[in-house]
Amino acid sequence: MKFTFTIIETLEKKVEVEAEDYNEAKNTVERMYYDEEVVLTADNHTNTEFELTIKLQ
Incomplete structure (x- = not known):
């Protein structure tokens, strides 16, 4: 069987x-984010999820 997963990482600041x-x-805040005045990095990581997307037989 083959499985496809989606990995979702959440960054928060x-x-x-x-x-x-x-x-x-x-x-x-949106302008600051898009102008890269606020940058999220690995230090802002708060969660990781693994969701099954497709299961093939």
Whole structure:
């Protein structure tokens, strides 16, 4: 039999920003992430999951 798995790794980092409201805060954090001001690395690893995707006989 053959098995195909999906490996899912979760990285997490808390980022604090000042803003007038939720949308402004979220937009600021997204911009910081996409501009690489906030970078997640292996040190931010919090979880690994192994999910069966396909089982062939």
